[in-house]
Amino acid sequence: MLGAAGMALTMPFPGLAAQAPASAPANTLKLADDLFVLTLPGEPNVVVQTGRGGALLVDGCSARSADALMKAVAALPGGGPVHTLFNTHWHPEQTGSNEQLGTAGRTIIAHENTRLWLTTDVTWPWDGRRFTRLAKIAQPNKTFYDTGTLESGVRYGYISDAAHTDGDMYVYFPQQNVLVVGDAVSGQGWPVVDWVSGGWIGGMVGGVQRLQTVGNAQTRIVPARGAVLEMQDLRTQYDMYGTIYDRLTQLLNKGRGPSEAVAAKPTKEYDALMGNPDEFVRRAFESLWAYLSPDA
Numbered sequence: 244m245l246g247a248a249g250m251a252l253t254m255p256f257p258g259l260a261a262q263a264p265a266s267a268p269a270n271t272l273k274l275a276d277d278l279f280v281l282t283l284p285g286e287p288n289v290v291v292q293t294g295r296g297g298a299l300l301v302d303g304c305s306a307r308s309a310d311a312l313m314k315a316v317a318a319l320p321g322g323g324p325v326h327t328l329f330n331t332h333w334h335p336e337q338t339g340s341n342e343q344l345g346t347a348g349r350t351i352i353a354h355e356n357t358r359l360w361l362t363t364d365v366t367w368p369w370d371g372r373r374f375t376r377l378a379k380i381a382q383p384n385k386t387f388y389d390t391g392t393l394e395s396g397v398r399y400g401y402i403s404d405a406a407h408t409d410g411d412m413y414v415y416f417p418q419q420n421v422l423v424v425g426d427a428v429s430g431q432g433w434p435v436v437d438w439v440s441g442g443w444i445g446g447m448v449g450g451v452q453r454l455q456t457v458g459n460a461q462t463r464i465v466p467a468r469g470a471v472l473e474m475q476d477l478r479t480q481y482d483m484y485g486t487i488y489d490r491l492t493q494l495l496n497k498g499r500g501p502s503e504a505v506a507a508k509p510t511k512e513y514d515a516l517m518g519n520p521d522e523f524v525r526r527a528f529e530s531l532w533a534y535l536s537p538d539a
């Protein structure tokens with residue numbers, strides 16, 4: 244079960260779920276003198292590193308909030324124009340500033356798979372949501388396959404397990420000991436398993452395990468949604484997703500389908516803390532098809 248630590252950590256980060264008006268200010272959490280979490284109303288977390296050369300962002304909100312984000316970044320202590328943007332994955336809630344920053348000639352770094360997803364239209368079959376490819380100028384202009392290091396010492400790498408998508412990446416700030424993980428880890432409720440772009444429940448297990456090898460016991464972890472986490476929270480999530488993975492693969496091996504998986508309540512001991520699991524279980528079960536039963 245997610246322990247008391249996970250609960251307590253959720254509390255000092257208010258306003259995240261609140262649907263405040265678009266004019267509401269960004270919620271700012273200071274992680275270090277030059278490192279902040281900015282959360283605009285209705286948007287995922289953005290991590291900002293400030294410095295003499297300007298600001299570095301990890302993720303860039305959806306397009307409707309791009310202008311507000313740039314204003315909030317400029318207003319931070321030591322804030323200034325953005326020189327570098329990381330896309331932790333291709334979803335529009337992370338890539339909405341790409342066009343503005345790409346047009347301005349800024350560096351946009353992502354895993355090569357993320358760039359590829361942004362060059363194609365995507366539709367989610369479970370809710371019909373359609374995503375349109377980005378203009379060339381908005382696509383990541385510096386991609387990688389494995390790991391990389393900036394001149395400043397900031398390290399980044401591929402989460403090759405395919406947890407949320409097959410292009411997930413982390414960004415690690417060693418000086419501040421902060422690890423930014425995008426949607427590969429959820430800090431607030433059940434995650435989305437985007438199997439259309441390669442994410443799967445087995446990758447969620449592998450991802451939270453892999454991320455424990457980046458940093459150390461004191462590392463603070465910033466997910467795209469929810470509170471700042473600790474390494475202990477990743478261990479707890481590893482146990483939880485591992486348990487759910489085992490149960491879902493057993494159901495798959497018995498020939499069950501997604502609705503039967505939902506009815507089997509494979510998450511029951513976690514639901515009080517994590518919320519209604521039905522959509523998560525359905526996506527997680529469907530995600531097994533591509534990896535474990537290619538003929539399905």
Ligand SMILES: [Zn+2]
Pocket residue numbers: 332334407426
């Ligand atoms: Zn996402």
